[in-house]
Amino acid sequence: MAHTPYPSSYYAFSANPVPERPALAGEVETDVCVIGAGYTGLSTALFLLENGFKVSIVEAAKVGFGASGRNGGQIVNSYSRDIDVIERTVGPKQAQLMGQMAFEGGRIIRERIAKYDIKCDLKDGGVFAAFTSKQMKHLEAQKRLWERYGHTQLEIMDAKRIREVVKTENYIGGMLDMSGGHIHPLNLALGEAAAVESLGGIIYEQSPAIRIDRGANPVVHTPQGRVKAKFIVVAGNAYLGNLVPELAAKTMPCGSQVVATEPLSEEVAKSLLPNDYCVEDCNYLLDYFRLTGDRRLIYGGGVVYGAKDPANIEAMIRPMMLKTFPQLKDVKIDFAWTGNFLLTLSRLPQVGRIGDNIYYSQGCSGHGVTYTHLAGKILAEALRGQAERFDAFGSLPHYPFPGGRLFRVPFTAMGAWYYSLCDKLGI
Known part of the structure; x- marks a missing residue:
């Protein structure tokens, strides 16, 4: 089976030592199967494990392979579109809840670093x-x-x-x-993965999710195995591909x-x-x-x-x-x-549920380091039956890109060129 290594980045060069994690082989059963071992998946898994859930993570490459292990490493508060935009979009009640959460992600990161003694140059x-x-x-x-x-x-x-x-x-x-x-972003992810495993969670690397059987008893398929679960959390973000077509269409x-x-x-x-x-x-x-x-x-x-x-x-x-x-x-x-x-077109994250048992969060739009840690908490809350904060994010509109998937790149690039010109002209 193909082995996908980390890209040749400074973060991979300076990463803390980690154990080899096996690929999934055969069939396993769990309460929650998380797809993706980046910040969203690791944060969700940690909150679930701390609340007694049995969790397995399937990762297409290695822990933190995607944006979680390659980003600028900056802890930036709020969202890619700020709270005033949310106030105009969903009204004062939901905006108040969203505003209260806008600074929580950074606190979660610091709590994780302290609790699990994560060495990541904070x-x-x-x-x-x-x-x-x-x-x-x-x-x-x-x-x-x-x-x-x-x-x-x-x-x-x-x-x-x-x-x-x-x-x-x-x-x-x-x-x-x-x-x-x-922070050193990859070392933060690796430390969170070690914390997941210390609580009994299992991470399968080199195990891309290639198909999801939906229904009352969902199953995640990988090239050499499958995970039977009560719930699935889709946390692949930009590296998810077309696994869930209705999510890919709006990002x-x-x-x-x-x-x-x-x-x-x-x-x-x-x-x-x-x-x-x-x-x-x-x-x-x-x-x-x-x-x-x-x-x-x-x-x-x-x-x-x-x-x-x-x-x-x-x-x-x-x-x-x-x-x-x-x-x-x-x-x-x-x-x-x-x-x-x-x-995302709105530059706001997309959070929701497909059917009764597939949950997702995606589309950080450049503000992923803090938001993903918050996302893990609200996804775990929803799986525990506390959905108020999950529903606040779910109330944000999910717009398709103009022209569909074929024209989303040129249309978005044109818009970016306009705003970049405004930056240069100071207008």
Whole structure:
């Protein structure tokens, strides 16, 4: 059977040691079969196991193979579309519930790290960096919005203040969120997988789900085995393929590109990010960057719609990195990789149930690190019969892409080009 290894990323290079996990062979029975061993699946499994469920996870490749092990590693609060958009979409009652949950994912991550002693280079502090006065006004409104929902660890920064924490002349100001932060994302996933196994959960790697038999007694089929379960949780996101056609029809995989430099001296690292905060800018097609535990600069950005791998990732990202930090012109890039995330038309996650016993969450739209950990909790709550928070997400509309699957890439790229032009023109 084909073996799918991790991509050649900095995260795979620096991953903590892990045991070999077998592929599924034969038939097993469980309470819940989770499809996908990324953050959504691992978070769901952990919450279920902590509440007495028997859980098996089938993973097409390796734990954290997808976006969970390739992303920028930033703990960013709220959703890809903020709470004010949700207020206009679903009304005040559901929005209040969604707003209360908008900052929970980061707390769950920190709780998991502490409870299960996960070694993943956790650092506190995240910066939203503004290029224009319009973006600063947005950040000031965002601060007021978040504070209305009880989130108070925020500081608006003027030009002088932001240059104290991000040593570049690019930004006119920003907002610091001390409940944000950053982690080694693959090591977080690996630590959560170890926690799943410590509670009796079973993870089968190299075991892609190729078919689901729906009905009162659902079955997940893999190339060499099958899982009979009472419930199924679909948590494959951008790497799910067409396993569940009705989910694939309302989403689009997109690629984000990331590079990691060679290790920097302590002096150079402090000359970039003296407080070791992570940063993302406020553009529609945003850049993001941070330092790793061994003082490399991780720099990411650029979106490829339809998730086709670019021919030369370094050629895409290096100019963006040097525009931010021109002093790195002679620094070598050691790693360059791409990772796919799943985009929805509304930029809001899609949560729901198919029939009586197949649950899903997908479409983080670039805000996956925190949201997926929250998603695991609300999916587990729903399986335990507590569906209020699950239903709040379920009330969000799921729109198909204009033109269907054939035209979703060009239409979305056209929209992104327009917003990118607005960013460049400052309008």
